[in-house]
Amino acid sequence: MKNHQKLLLMFLLLLFVVLLILEMQIVTSVQDIVERGALREQDISALEEKALQKDKPQTLDEFEMLVRSSPNSSFIWINYMAFLLDLADVEKARSVAERALKTINIREEEEKLNVWVAYFNLENECGCPREHAVNKIFQRAVQYCDPKKVYLALLGMYEITEQHELADELFERMTKRFKTSCKIWLRRIQFSLKQGRDVQYIKSIINRALLSLPQSKRIKFLSQTAILEFKCGVPEEGRSIFELLLREYPKRTDLWSVYIDQEVRLGDTDVIRALFDRVTWLSLPPKKMKFLFKKYLAYEKSHGDRERMELVMQKATEYSKISQA
Known part of the structure; x- marks a missing residue:
């Protein structure tokens, strides 16, 4: 694969992951992305095929014709930038990025954002000094695009390129500027867990978030934080949060x-059954109890035996009789 093809694929993969971040999905690792079907092999193959297509322009004139015919396509502009980088013409690649930002219709917000992300990446690779060059483009981008999306895009680049110190500094700014955003705080929790920060540090971030977030977002924030802790190897902390929530909201079947x-993912059958037994003894509306017994039975079908399944069905029958009495 030629250098510019590698650069193009790198740009595309970066954009793909950044789009996941901009959609505010919680991603703890590349494996997590794969498991959730967000980054499948066919997705990567499609990107490679597009980068290697036989009829891809090979000259400056061909690229010029293409951008004139499809002026709003960020893919074409980014392809053009990668082609110029392959020729070691960094200044020309920058000028193409500037042209793209001026040419793409103002209503094509995502296309413009894609170019800004590619521009970040260009300066991250070629800028001197790198940090200053990237920041200069970033400061411009926040004036023209949704600031939160631009911050998340830069954050995505820092994380993908493992510039963890810069990512940490950016998080500090983000949680001040977007302090009422549940998703921003969750991204910081996620990042801190991935970096192996100690329990007390994570708790300090959680406490700061709870002081900043509106009441309506706190249950969501805490439950999502607990999920992240389960996924990132500190399930005991996740359990503590869920238990705290359920003491306050014992009838929230969504939390149960x-x-x-999360416990099913870890696979301790005794712990899982103990949770099912606790929740199915609660006094809840029939519709909610039906959902819980159905979930319990499905678990035993996959992990138990006939005796276990019959025990669950017996409990469901007993509940039905009591509720109808």
Whole structure:
């Protein structure tokens, strides 16, 4: 694969992951992305095929014709930038990025953002000094695009290129500027967990978030934080949060369900069954109890035996009789 093809694929993969971040999905690792079907092999193959297509322009004139015919396509502009980088013409690549930002229709916000992300990446690779060059483009981008999306895009680049210190500094700015954003705080929790920060540090971030977030977002924030802790190898902390939430909101079946799901991922059958037994003894509306018994039975079908399944069905029958009495 030629250098400019590698650069183009790198740009595309960066854009793909940044788009996941901009969609505010919680991603703890590349494996997590794969498991959730967000980054499948066919996705990568499609990007490679597009980068290697036989009819891809090979000259400056061909690229000029292409950008004139499709002026709003960020893919074409980024391809053009990668082609120029392959020729070691960094200044020309920058000028193409500037042209793209001026040419793409103002209504094509995502296309413009894609170019800004590619521009970040260009300066990250070629800028001198790198940090200053990237920051200069970033300061311009926040004036023209949704600031939160631009911050997340830069954050995505720092994380992908493992510039963890810069990512940490950016998080500090983000949690001040977007302090009422649940998703921004969750991204910081996620990053800190991935970096192996100690429990007390994570708790300090959680406490700061709870002081900043509106009441309406706190349950969501805490439950999502607990999920991240399960996924990042500190399930005991995740359990503590779920138990705290359920003491305050014992009838929230959504919290019980998510809690059980995390334990199912870990696979301790005794712990899982103990949770199912606790929740199915609660006094809840029939519709909610039906959901919980159905979930319990599905678990035993996959992990138990006939005796276990019959025990769950017996409990469901007993509940039905009591509720109808």
